[in-house]
Structure formats: structure tokens, C-alpha cells
Amino acid sequence: MYKKAIQQYAWLLGMMVCTLASVALGATDSVERWGLNMTEGVTPLSKEIYGLHMQIFWWCVAIGVVVFGVMFYTMIVHRKENGAKSSNFHESTSLEVAWTVIPFVILIIMAFPATSSLIKIYDTSESELDIVITGYQWKWKYEYLNQGVTFFSNLATPKDEIYNRVAKNPNYLLEVDEPLIIPIHKKVRFLITANDVIHAWWVPDLAVKKDAIPGFINESWAYVEEPGVYRGQCAELCGKDHGFMPIVVKAVPENEYDLWLAEKREVAEKIRALTEKTFTFDELYERGKVVYEKNCVSCHQANGEGVPGVFPAIAGSAIATGVVNNHLEIVVNGSSKNVAMQAFRDQLPEPDIAAVITYQRNAFGNNMGDSLQPIDVLNYKNK
Amino acid sequence: MAHGPAKGITRWLFTTNHKDIGSMYLWFSFMMFFLGGIFALVIRAELFEPGLQIVEPEFFNQMTTLHGLIMVFGAVMPAFVGLANWMIPMMVGAPDMALPRMNNWSFWILPFAFAMLVSTLFMEGGAPNFGWTFYAPLSTTYAPPSVTFFIFAVHIMGASSIMGAINIIATILNMRAPGMTLMKMPLFVWTWLITAYLLIAVMPVLAGVVTMMLMDIHFGTSFFDAAGGGDPVLFQHVFWFFGHPEVYIMILPAFGIISAIIPTFARKPLFGYASMVYATASIAFLSFIVWAHHMFTVGIPLVGELFFMYATMLIAVPTGVKVFNWITTMFKGSMTFETPMLFSVAFVILFTIGGFSGLMLAIAPADFQYHDTYFVVAHFHYVLVPGAIFSITAAVYYWLPKWCGNMYNELMGKTHFWLAFIGLNLTFFPMHFVGLAGMPRRIPDYALQFADFNMISSCGAFLFGAAQVLFLFNVLRTITVGKKASDEVWENPEGLEWSVPSPAPYHTFSTPPEVR
Ligand SMILES: [Cu+2]
Ligand SMILES: [Cu+2]
Numbered sequence: 001m002y003k004k005a006i007q008q009y010a011w012l013l014g015m016m017v018c019t020l021a022s023v024a025l026g027a028t029d030s031v032e033r034w035g036l037n038m039t040e041g042v043t044p045l046s047k048e049i050y051g052l053h054m055q056i057f058w059w060c061v062a063i064g065v066v067v068f069g070v071m072f073y074t075m076i077v078h079r080k081e082n083g084a085k086s087s088n089f090h091e092s093t094s095l096e097v098a099w100t101v102i103p104f105v106i107l108i109i110m111a112f113p114a115t116s117s118l119i120k121i122y123d124t125s126e127s128e129l130d131i132v133i134t135g136y137q138w139k140w141k142y143e144y145l146n147q148g149v150t151f152f153s154n155l156a157t158p159k160d161e162i163y164n165r166v167a168k169n170p171n172y173l174l175e176v177d178e179p180l181i182i183p184i185h186k187k188v189r190f191l192i193t194a195n196d197v198i199h200a201w202w203v204p205d206l207a208v209k210k211d212a213i214p215g216f217i218n219e220s221w222a223y224v225e226e227p228g229v230y231r232g233q234c235a236e237l238c239g240k241d242h243g244f245m246p247i248v249v250k251a252v253p254e255n256e257y258d259l260w261l262a263e264k265r266e267v268a269e270k271i272r273a274l275t276e277k278t279f280t281f282d283e284l285y286e287r288g289k290v291v292y293e294k295n296c297v298s299c300h301q302a303n304g305e306g307v308p309g310v311f312p313a314i315a316g317s318a319i320a321t322g323v324v325n326n327h328l329e330i331v332v333n334g335s336s337k338n339v340a341m342q343a344f345r346d347q348l349p350e351p352d353i354a355a356v357i358t359y360q361r362n363a364f365g366n367n368m369g370d371s372l373q374p375i376d377v378l379n380y381k382n383k
Numbered sequence: 384m385a386h387g388p389a390k391g392i393t394r395w396l397f398t399t400n401h402k403d404i405g406s407m408y409l410w411f412s413f414m415m416f417f418l419g420g421i422f423a424l425v426i427r428a429e430l431f432e433p434g435l436q437i438v439e440p441e442f443f444n445q446m447t448t449l450h451g452l453i454m455v456f457g458a459v460m461p462a463f464v465g466l467a468n469w470m471i472p473m474m475v476g477a478p479d480m481a482l483p484r485m486n487n488w489s490f491w492i493l494p495f496a497f498a499m500l501v502s503t504l505f506m507e508g509g510a511p512n513f514g515w516t517f518y519a520p521l522s523t524t525y526a527p528p529s530v531t532f533f534i535f536a537v538h539i540m541g542a543s544s545i546m547g548a549i550n551i552i553a554t555i556l557n558m559r560a561p562g563m564t565l566m567k568m569p570l571f572v573w574t575w576l577i578t579a580y581l582l583i584a585v586m587p588v589l590a591g592v593v594t595m596m597l598m599d600i601h602f603g604t605s606f607f608d609a610a611g612g613g614d615p616v617l618f619q620h621v622f623w624f625f626g627h628p629e630v631y632i633m634i635l636p637a638f639g640i641i642s643a644i645i646p647t648f649a650r651k652p653l654f655g656y657a658s659m660v661y662a663t664a665s666i667a668f669l670s671f672i673v674w675a676h677h678m679f680t681v682g683i684p685l686v687g688e689l690f691f692m693y694a695t696m697l698i699a700v701p702t703g704v705k706v707f708n709w710i711t712t713m714f715k716g717s718m719t720f721e722t723p724m725l726f727s728v729a730f731v732i733l734f735t736i737g738g739f740s741g742l743m744l745a746i747a748p749a750d751f752q753y754h755d756t757y758f759v760v761a762h763f764h765y766v767l768v769p770g771a772i773f774s775i776t777a778a779v780y781y782w783l784p785k786w787c788g789n790m791y792n793e794l795m796g797k798t799h800f801w802l803a804f805i806g807l808n809l810t811f812f813p814m815h816f817v818g819l820a821g822m823p824r825r826i827p828d829y830a831l832q833f834a835d836f837n838m839i840s841s842c843g844a845f846l847f848g849a850a851q852v853l854f855l856f857n858v859l860r861t862i863t864v865g866k867k868a869s870d871e872v873w874e875n876p877e878g879l880e881w882s883v884p885s886p887a888p889y890h891t892f893s894t895p896p897e898v899r
Contacts, residue, residue, distance in 0.1 A: 035821075038752055038820075048748070049749055049751065052746055052748055053749045056749065059742075060739035060743065063739070071713070074713045074714045074715070074716070075713065075718065078649075078713065078714065078715055079718050080718060081719070084716070084718070086651040086717040087715040088652065090653060090655070090712075091656075092654075095707075095711070099704060099707045100700055110746065111692075111693060114747060115689060117748040122688075161434070162435055164434040164436060168434065170831065171830075172830055172831050173433075173829065196520075197520050197521040198520075198521065198615055200680060200755060202755075204752060208751075209751045209752065209755075210680055210682065211682060213682070214520065214609055214610075215610060215614070216609060216614070216615075216616070233823050233826070235754065235755040237514045237518070237521065237825045239444075239512075240444065242440075242826060243823075243826030243829070307441065308507075309509070310441065310527065339525065
């Protein structure tokens with residue numbers, strides 16, 4: 001009586017096998033093109049995690065084939081229109097035991113490799129390089145511990161691309177002004193924290209995702225095996241520009257890394273020297289514009305109008321058009337009223353603070369005509 | 384005795400009748416479902432293409448937050464309470480809920496809570512923008528001023544849920560007809576009994592966490608501020624101690640509904656009734672000891688991580704038992720596929736897929752890659768949309784003829800099903816891929832390699848939305864001009880609710896029925 005139904009089922013099964021097979025055949029190609037799966041990454045741990053991911057995935061597929069196989073069989077065969085008469089069985093202790101025990105055993109099989117990977121992930125000891133990563137709204141600070149190198153890494157994608165005024169480049173939203181440089185074949189430890197809200201530092205190729213929590217330090221590590229550029233993003237909602245604080249890690253051979261480090265130190269030295277220098281008004285204004293566009297526009301906006309109710313305007317603002325010391329105070333030490341206005345004391349060198357204040361006091365129709373020298377900022381800081 | 388409802392608006396304002404209150408809950412939930420859906424469509428419209436075109440990031444964050452809050456607290460939970468109100472007294476043979484005045488109150492505070500929540504959209508600084516999980520300090524020190532209204536709204540919703548839960552427990556424990564022993568109760572009653580206990584256990588925790596936020600914001604405490612000796616991660620522990628049981632609050636009643644519908648259309652008794660009850664209870668128990676699986680990346684110690692990984696994996700066992708029982712119920716039945724059955728079958732399949740991704744997420748090392756990506760978004764939408772939403776839809780089609788006395792239009796119902804089914808899978812299945820490929824959640828704009836799948840998702844979302852308009856139309860049409868339904872409605876369905884006429888009279892079981 002079920003013959004027709006069983007034929008239908010076989011036909012459906014055949015169809016499914018064919019689709020699956022063609023998908024599998026096309027898969028290698030489409031994984032590349034469409035980005036269907038997790039990356040294997042470039043560290044031993046990332047490869048291990050990828051392996052775990054695939055293992056649990058195939059378990060799910062296997063269970064799915066059995067469960068859905070039975071389900072579709074019964075849905076096709078045991079239909080009233082196919083003349084199926086319902087039986088009345090509704091209990092079986094042995095079945096219940098079986099489908100409690102079998103999944104349990106599968107879980108235990110999975111638990112072993114998962115546990116061993118987790119232990120490795122947590123072993124941050126014996127690192128060869130320590131980098132402190134601090135999340136800010138909305139950028140990352142990288143500090144090479146005991147190396148004298150610290151810098152911020154900002155989104156480099158121009159607003160014109162974001163607002164669809166020009167074509168988007170291939171690294172759209174995944175590009176920064178200064179990438180994190182790390183040496184390959186070294187155990188690099190990341191000490192991750194935040195300055196304001198919670199962020200999460202995530203680079204899929206390193207299989208590192210760790211929350212950056214203000215007031216606490218989390219640890220993670222990576223041992224990169226292949227030189228290359230690896231891109232990631234902040235993974236924890238951190239406010240307005242959460243989607244716009246990417247991470248770029250450049251892994252380079254050791255000698256290249258050392259060269260870069262030396263260069264970085266030199267640049268820092270030069271900036272320090274600038275603190276002594278006296279700038280002209282125009283120099284300050286030009287420099288200030290650049291600093292403003294890199295550090296302040298996300299809140300105060302390019303036209304200085306701010307976001308009503310959230311971020312105040314600089315154009316015509318009482319502080320930017322008032323006593324210079326108040327202006328210095330809010331930029332150097334931040335606002336106690338609204339913590340979103342951070343202290344830029346340690347984020348910007350003195351010349352940049354002097355420049356951006358000069359710029360704010362003279363741009364957007366603020367015509368104060370005054371300017372500030374780096375040395376003034378230094379004196380204010382040391383007061 | 385057999386007096387009817389009052390006339391006019393006072394019928395609804397002052398009613399203590401479980402059927403009236405049930406209907407109000409359901410309509411309220413339906414409205415919230417559309418409102419939350421509109422917010423979702425704003426999100427999907429913005430994500431149709433890379434770049435910012437429709438909304439600014441600030442507003443986008445308000446949309447994701449309100450979408451989540453409204454769907455969870457405004458659409459899914461009230462819908463289940465509405466179904467409980469309508470069905471539990473009729474299923475256990477009680478004349479009404481045990482505490483009818485409180486019932487009225489627990490409904491009527493809800494519209495105020497949601498009016499307040501939605502009104503924050505028009506406040507200076509905008510609506511809450513910190514996600515439905517409102518992690519501190521983004522939701523405290525860095526929150527817009529409207530957060531205070533949000534906190535108050537959550538308090539009211541919590542009060543409403545607790546009152547609803549007390550009422551349900553009191554009804555089930557005290558008002559059963561003679562002979563209706565606990566182990567004879569329909570599973571919908573069982574799952575709701577357990578859900579009600581979960582609600583009573585965790586809604587105060589939610590109230591606690593928002594109160595701590597309130598203190599931090601206005602009264603100078605530092606629960607969640609490291610600078611004052613607090614800890615932002617404490618927020619997450621407290622929140623998820625509420626939040627994980629909450630996800631079961633949104634699915635256990637669904638299990639009950641599916642366990643009622645599948646036997647009817649398989650024309651075969653539910654397989655493994657007792658094991659279903661025990662599985663529900665174990666899921667409820669386990670739900671209290673897995674909360675930190677939402678926090679694998681916050682830096683909890685290794686032992687903690689291992690404990691929460693094992694406990695989370697364990698949940699797969701009782702959940703699997705449920706799925707196997709449903710399939711075995713269908714096995715060797717004599718099945719037909721009317722609309723409620725279609726939704727129920729889809730529930731079993733898609734909920735299982737959501738369970739698979741859940742199992743993957745439980746593997747803590749892999750979760751380091753999945754966490755906070757679209758893979759998670761795909762996972763919880765697979766358990767919530769085909770889980771909670773499909774079960775509620777199935778329940779409406781299944782019991783609507785009993786409620787209003789008219790049969791819905793089958794063709795329209797089936798069309799609704801297929802549109803929703805296709806729309807849902809188009810929307811949420813590609814999210815697995817973009818998540819694995821590295822797209823974080825809650826971003827208004829994304830890198831170019833995610834573009835194709837996002838476009839598909841957005842199309843699917845609009846299709847799904849359109850399907851729900853058809854649903855609304857079908858329901859309205861059934862109530863107004865539908866064909867008369869018989870008292871039994873379906874072929875030999877189980878349960879006391881089918882022994883009363885269609886539509887169910889205003890008062891049922893004023894004298895207790897006999898339960899053999
Ligand atoms: Cu972020
Ligand atoms: Cu959970």
C-alpha cells in the first residue's frame with residue numbers, strides 16, 4: 001500500500017543527495033568567493049579551533065541526516081492521503097534511554113578535544129612580546145610593553161566611501177591608518193583592556209577574540225606562522241561607531257619588525273622635540289585640522305556642529321569661544337559631566353593638542369584669533 | 384449565571400474574564416510584533432548594501448535595541464501569556480484564572496510600559512542604543528538620558544510577567560477539574576507551569592540588575608564601574624542569570640503547543656508524555672547553570688569556562704529527547720498537513736537546526752570565533768522565529784476556530800506558511816555564512832565580502848514581513864466573515880477545550896467537567 005509513497009521518498013532522497021553532492025563539488029570554489037566558512041587562520045591554535053568547528057559541524061550533519069531522514073520518511077509515507085492508518089504506540093523506555101545515551105556519548109567525545117584546546121588558549125605564559133591593547137570609542141591603542149612604542153590605530157576608510165559618494169576600495173571598513181605590527185614565529189601576548197566602554201578585540205585569522213573591559217585586563221596570545229596582513233573588527237557593541245573600529249595586524253619577519261620598531265622610536269623622539277618648537281598660527285591651524293579630522297570628527301562632526309543632544313557643537317561653543325584654560329582643561333583632562341569626552345592627555349602629544357585647540361577656536365566660524373603653543377600644553381599638564 | 388460580557392470599552396478595561404484578557408494579550412502582542420518587525424526592516428533596509436544610506440549609526444543602534452526588546456518582551460512573552468490565559472483554564476477544566484483581578488492588572492500595565500519605551504525614540508539623545516542586552520557601562524555611564532525611562536519600562540514589564548506567572552501557577556495548582564491529575568495535564572499546561580516558575584525566579588533578577596543601573600546612573604553607586612570598585616562583568620553575570628532562563632521562557636510554552644498539535648494531525652497520541660515532562664523540567668533546571676556561555680570571551684577563569692561549556696553541552700540531551708519524541712509521534716501516524724501542522728513541522732525542523740548551531744556555540748574554543756558574530760544572530764533567530772513565532776502562529780491557527788467560532792481560510796493559511804518559511808530561511812540561513820566569514824553583529828555597515836548574503840537576507844526579511852500581513856488579514860477575515868467551525872474543529876483532537884462549543888462561550892466549565 002505504501003509503495004507509491006516509498007517511491008516518492010526515494011525520489012526526494014535522490015534529489016537531496018544530488019544537490020548536496022553538487023554543493024560539495026562547488027564548495028571549494030564558493031567558499032573562496034562567497035566566504036561560507038570560518039577561516040583556518042594562521043596560528044596553530046586557530047587551526048585547531050577550525051578543526052573543532054568542523055568536527056562538531058559534521059556531527060551535527062550526521063545527526064541531522066538521521067533525524068531528518070526519519071522525519072521526511074514518515075511525513076511522506078505515513079500520510080492519510082496515502083492510506084496510512086495510525087497506530088497507537090506511545091511509549092518505549094528502551095527508545096527513550098537510547099536517545100538519551102547516544103547524544104550523551106557524542107558530547108563526551110566532543111568534550112575531550114574542546115577541553116584540551118581551551119587549556120592551550122588559556123596558557124598565556126612564556127610570551128616573547130607583550131602588547132597592551134586598549135579599546136577607545138572608537139579606535140585602538142597599541143602599547144609595546146617596555147619598548148617605548150605606543151600609537152593609536154584609526155579607521156582609514158574615507159567618509160566619501162561610507163556615504164557612497166565614491167567607489168569603495170576592496171578593504172572597505174577593514175583598513176586603518178597604522179596597523180599593529182608583530183613578528184612571526186614569536187609568542188605574542190596581548191593584554192587587552194578598555195578606556196571607556198567594553199569593546200572586543202577580534203582577529204579571525206589569529207582566532208583571538210577577547211573582551212576589552214575598562215578597569216580590567218584580559219590576556220590572550222597568538223603565534224603567527226605566516227607573514228601577512230590580517231584584518232578584524234571590534235566585536236562588542238561599543239556605541240555609535242562600533243562598526244567603524246577595525247583592526248589590522250601585519251605579521252612580518254623578525255628583522256623587518258626590529259627595523260620598524262627602531263623607526264617608530266625615532267618618530268616618537270622627533271615629536272617630543274617638537275614640543276620645544278614655536279609654531280606659527282598657520283602651522284598650528286593646518287596641523288589642528290588634521291588632528292581634528294582624525295580624533296574628533298566622529299563625535300563633533302566635520303562641520304563642527306556635533307550631534308544634537310549627544311555630542312555638543314564646537315561651532316559657537318561656549319568653551320571653544322571662551323577662556324583658553326577651560327578649553328585646555330576639557331581636552332587635556334576630559335569632561336567629568338560626560339565621560340564620552342575623554343581625556344586626551346595621553347592620547348595626543350602636546351603639539352597636537354595645541355594645534356587642535358587652536359583649530360577649534362578658529363574654525364567653524366569661531367574667530368577667536370588666539371593660538372596655543374605646545375609648551376603651553378606641557379605647562380598646563382604639569383601644573 | 385450565564386451572563387455575557389459588559390458593553391463598550393468598559394468590557395475591556397474592567398474585564399476579569401480570562402478569554403477577554405487572553406484576547407487582549409494576543410492583540411497587543413500582534414501589534415508589538417508588527418512594530419518590532421518594522422524596526423527589523425529598518426535594520427535590514429540599511430544592511431541591504433554596504434555603505435550608509437538610510438539611517439545613521441546612532442539610529443541604527445536604537446533600532447537593533449528596540450527591535451530586540453519589543454520582540455522579546457512585547458511580542459513573544461505576551462503572546463504566550465495570552466495563550467495561557469485562553470487555554471489553561473479550558474485545558475484543566477477551570478472556570479477562569481485563579482486571580483482574575485490581578486490578571487486584568489497584569490495586562491493593563493503593559494501598554495503603559497511599551498508606550499514609555501517607544502516614546503524614548505522622540506526624546507533628546509534618542510532611544511536606548513545599547514542593544515537588548517544593555518551591557519554596562521555603555522548602558523549606564525555612556526547611555527542617553529532616556530535610559531531612565533527604559534529602566535522604568537522594564538520594571539513594569541517585569542511586574543506584569545511576575546503577576547502573570549503567579550496567576551498561572553495558582554490556576555494550575557488549585558483549579559484543576561476533579562480527576563485532572565498533574566500527569567494527565569496537557570503538555571502546554573505542564574510547560575507553562577515550569578515556565579511560570581522560571582519567570583518568578585528570574586524576573587526579580589532582571590529588576591535587580593536594572594535597579595543597580597539606576598543607582599549607578601543617578602545615585603552615585605559603582606556596581607558596574609571599575610573606577611569606583613565595581614565590575615562591568617558583574618552586570619553580565621546578573622543579566623545572563625536572568626537572560627538564559629529567559630530564552631527558555633520563550634521556548635518552553637512553544638514545546639507545549641507543538642506537543643498538542645502534532646498528535647492531532649498525526650492522529651496518534653503524543654509519544655513519551657512522561658519523558659517530555661521530565662525533559663522540560665531538566666531543561667528548566669539546566670537553564671540556571673549555563674548563563675556564562677554568553678560570556679566565554681569576557682575572561683572568566685579556565686575552570687569556570689570548562690564548567691559552563693560542559694553544562695551547556697548537556698542541554699542538548701533533553702532537547703534532543705523532545706525532538707525525537709515529536710518525530711516518533713509522527714511515525715506510523717496518519718498525517719495531514721493543515722496550516723497548524725505545517726507550522727509545527729517547520730518548527731521541529733528549524734528549531735533542530737537552531738539547536739545544532741547552539742551545540743556548535745557550546746564548544747567554548749570555537750565560540751571564540753562565533754561569539755558576537757552573525758552566526759549567533761542566525762542561531763538565536765533560528766530558535767526564536769521558527770521556535771517561538773512559528774509555534775504561536777501554529778497555536779493561533781489551531782485554536783482560532785475555537786476562540787471565534789469560525790474557520791480560517793486554509794489556502795491563505797498555507798500561503799502564509801510557505802511565504803514565511805521561505806522568507807525566514809532566506810533571511811536567517813545566510814547569516815550563518817557571513818557570521819562564520821567574520822561579520823560582527825550590531826554593525827550598520829560592513830565590509831564588501833559580506834554584501835551578497837546581506838542582500839539575500841534583506842530580501843528574505845521583506846518577504847517574511849509581507850507574509851505576516853497576510854496572516855493579519857486571514858485572522859481578521861476569519862473573525863468577521865469566516866465559515867462556521869464545528870465544535871470539534873479537527874478530527875478527534877485531544878483535550879477538554881474541544882468539548883465546549885465553538886466559539887467557546889464567555890464562561891466555560893462553571894461546573895467542573897469529568898476527567899477520566
Ligand atoms: Cu565595538
Ligand atoms: Cu544562554
